[in-house]
Amino acid sequence: SGDLGTGKTTLVRELLRALGHRGRVASPTYTLIEPYNLSRFDLHHFDFYRLTHPGAWRDAGFEDAFDSQTVVVVEWPEHAGDGLPAPDLHLWLSADPGEAEDERGFTATAFSNRGQACLTALRDAGFCATVPSPDWGCAAR
Known part of the structure; x- marks a missing residue:
């Protein structure tokens, strides 16, 4: 979204x-x-x-x-x-005026174990430095 x-x-x-x-x-x-x-x-x-x-x-x-x-x-x-059907993961993308033109923010919410695994993969890929909880957000380029 x-x-x-x-x-x-x-x-x-x-x-x-x-x-x-x-x-x-x-x-x-x-x-x-x-x-x-x-x-x-x-x-x-x-x-x-x-x-x-x-x-x-x-x-x-x-x-x-x-x-x-x-x-x-x-x-x-x-x-x-x-x-x-109920999602495993919901991503909300945002382009805030304070962010660089090529930077987007996102909030991710997991609704299942599969969604939580996706959050972990995002963290492992360097998109978020914190350990994912069921609901978290960070900026990604």
């Missing part, structure tokens, strides 16, 4: 590159979904900004994309209403 221009798609692009994807990474702004077949799992990148109503993602047949074997990243989940 985050306001327009905070770097949500850029974050997904860098995540995919870190996971070994070497192909093009397109924004799903107009397609709603961009699927990626990675070596260890599939990743589906959704952008629900343009949904016309909260159930439109279901009407489009995307419910099957939310399975336990697939990593799903959703931009603008609040536009999908309360019907989305």
